[in-house]
Ligand SMILES: Cc1ncc(C[n+]2csc(CCOP(=O)(O)OP(=O)(O)O)c2C)c(N)n1
């Protein structure tokens with residue numbers, strides 16, 4: 001079923017990605033009193049990314065807690081808290097700051113459950129914003145979800161639409177495992193239809209077919225979902241493009257992708273991680289493992305060309321993967 | 335000899351000039367950011383000029399500093415060229431970082447400026463490293479890290495100060511306590527009364543000075559520098575100061591009231607230093623006006639230089655990654671050279 005058909009069965013409201021995440025947080029804070037938010041200036045200030053907004057007014061400072069600038073400390077504390085009966089939701093602000101907290105993520109959060117023989121649950125959610133496009137330069141524009149997806153013991157989701165943003169955030173908070181929610185900063189204002197049902201979730205590990213097509217499959221994430229849909233519109237009548245948003249990076253819905261590839265025989269993977277050892281590599285490997293004999297052309301990838309995000313606009317625009325790159329890749333194989 | 339020191343009349347006038355230059359530079363940076371000519375974000379140093387200038391006046395020209403996201407003042411105090419700084423803010427090829435860094439990453443390693451930094455608390459370990467080089471090669475220098483009150487909460491800051499003190503390195507840690515980290519007041523981030531109290535944990539001197547008084551800052555840093563050069567290890571200095579503007583430009587500042595801002599402005603460091611120089615007979619109102627006019631001209635020139643400089647060509651995105659280029663990156667540059675047009679991230 002396409003994502004659109006899925007939504008047509010629900011009562012929806014139009015809202016931005018930012019509002020959709022805030023609604024998810026609001027509903028989960030209201031539903032479960034063990035859930036609380038921690039991060040820098042998430043309280044009265046409303047968050048640097050303006051996502052937590054008015055949640056502080058509604059839930060108070062214990063449940064929407066400001067922290068010192070201490071990512072290693074509060075990500076570690078969240079892990080310890082999650083292991084001991086509460087369900088913290090961390091706002092890490094820029095995903096580049098994962099670097100500061102990496103020890104607690106890779107050696108504690110990711111490993112505790114397994115090392116302890118499965119006797120501990122770590123129900124922690126970490127939200128972080130990714131991506132270039134606003135001149136924020138190399139230390140505030142990273143797309144790092146491949147690291148987290150690579151690391152055993154962590155789950156990672158990355159919405160490309162408002163509905164997915166809400167459904168995935170809620171699923172992350174309800175999960176008993178560590179889940180990272182990667183929000184692309186360029187799509188916070190993107191609008192979409194979002195189910196109002198308080199129990200609407202997007203199960204972690206389910207991709208969405210955002211548009212059906214016959215000639216080529218574009219697997220796109222985050223900002224590139226919308227850009228790929230635009231490309232599909234532009235090419236309609238000429239090339240029929242199927243667009244899939246994996247939504248969940250780990251676990252990854254291999255079957256939905258493979259099924260599409262069996263139909264189209266051609267595939268482009270578009271994701272903002274740097275190309276080498278990026279998210280593309282995993283998606284492509286799995287796709288060819290499942291559907292190699294359906295392939296009519298080499299699978300193409302669109303990503304950041306192994307540079308950091310430069311500051312100056314023409315440089316940033318040069319390295320940012322975009323619809324033009326997706327279109328060129330489609331043209332080459334169709 | 336330092337470029338300027340508060341011990342001589344010329345040095346004091348130079349210090350005043352630099353404080354004015356910082357204020358004018360950041361005033362213009364704020365304006366061109368608001369106009370949309372400067373992309374990204376900018377964090378202004380207005381109000382804190384005495385800290386950067388008092389500190390750098392006590393350093394020798396080849397001493398090292400590490401800076402923060404709020405780095406323009408440190409750069410100017412250290413003697414960087416406002417033209418190249420402004421060009422960097424505008425994203426121009428002629429800027430300090432060829433347009434790759436922007437406001438948050440201005441650096442001039444040859445001038446002892448190891449970079450503004452987008453990661454809060456990342457400077458101190460780098461300064462400890464610079465102090466290690468100095469110590470290792472027995473050079474007559476020190477390394478000083480500027481860090482904010484908020485940065486004191488970072489784990490890597492603790493690790494850096496602990497190493498520097500344990501290894502007795504010629505380092506200085508200069509905490510700019512401007513009372514807030516973003517929107518959060520310092521009391522909500524730390525349990526100690528004074529941030530300089532944290533020095534006790536490392537058994538190094540910790541002093542708090544009035545950061546609105548350029549002389550007080552410079553005296554503390556001179557003392558710390560002497561101590562570092564004598565082989566007695568690092569010092570932590572907390573300078574109490576205040577940023578007049580928001581955390582970044584565009585910040586609505588709903589977390590503080592205008593009265594608080596006004597009270598700090600009454601203690602303005604430039605105003606009080608100017609008065610002191612006038613009282614000492616080293617400056618007249620007319621000379622001050624002239625100095626101010628010169629500074630305005632300098633910054634107007636810097637803006638003009640930035641505006642007239644070229645933006646980098648897209649191809650330059652693929653330069654500067656490594657000393658030996660790699661094919662993974664080179665393929666994009668060569669494709670641009672042959673095909674033209676943006677790659678859009680397309681790997682072929
Ligand atoms: C590791 C890290 N965490 C968070 C941020 C976001 N951030 C940028 S500036 C800032 C506040 C810094 O406060 P302070 O150290 O007091 O410096 P000030 O801005 O007051 O000069 C924060 C939280 C960051 N850049 N790096």
Ligand SMILES: [Mg+2]
Nearest residue numbers: 482483514515
């Ligand atoms: Mg501060």
